[in-house]
Amino acid sequence: MIHWTIVGAGRIGTFLSGISHHHTLVDRSQNLPQDTGPIVVCTRNDDLDAVLGKTQMNRRSDLIFVQNGMLNSWLSKNGLTEVTQALLYFAISKRGDLPVDGGGTIVTGPKAQTFVDFLAKGGIKATAVDALVYQQGMAEKYLWNCIFGLLCQAKGSTVGEVVSHHYSDYEMLCNELGALTERGLGISLKPGWIERLAAYSNSISAYRGAVKEWPWRNGWVWSVAQSPLHRTWLQLANVDIPNSIRQ
DSSP states (O other): OOOEEEEOOSHHHHHHHTTOSSEEEEOTTSOOOSSOSOEEEOSOGGGHHHHHHTSOGGGGGGEEEOOOSOOHHHHHHTTOOSOEEEEOOEEOSSTTOOOEEOSOEEEESTTHHHHHHHHHHTTOOEEEOOHHHHHHHHHHHHHHHHHHHHHHHHHTOOHHHHHHHOHHHHHHHHHHHHHHHHHHHTOOOOTTHHHHHHHHHHHTTTOOOOOOOGGGTHHHHHHHOOOHHHHHHHHHTTOOOOSOOOO
16 A cells, blocks of 8 residues: 655645545655655645755655646756656645646656556546656646736636636737747647636636746746736736746
């Protein structure tokens, strides 16, 4: 029987800890148990350094990261080439709520299928994919967070309302930030991504996004180019743009 370590007791971590009785739930300040199975890191991106510092070298291949945003540079800097990553396409409004599965969760890395099977026990459909497919999917989810977070905050709307009432604004911002993301990553997004992200938003229509974790989300594409539409919506959303940007 696999014993899971879940790091982070927020919405995602609390849900995952309820999937199996064979688990240990710890917060980011606690030491990780030794000699257990996979370690699912559900903390905020800014807490990743602290979690990694508490992870023994021989346990790092057990790590599974479920964070949104651009983790590529951080993973490379820390030599984490043999870890598992997951893009979670389900929403949990508050801790303890049941998830709304939008479909499309993908996982890559050495423990991908193990985590896919684990999520299935919690009613979440997921697929194990190779690294390139994951990168394309990561770029899409990254853009979803950046674009819907920004428009929700600027317009005081839910993601469903953005699609229903502000689709032209959404589409124009997609075209601008999508091109910059492709340039920054050196990849091509799969055709139909704008429609897929809109469909996902409709599947969790009551969710209300916001601009969060600037260095890992909007800040990354801002560092590729300070594009005009992005600037306009950041101003309308009253986002205070930091001087220093994570590359």
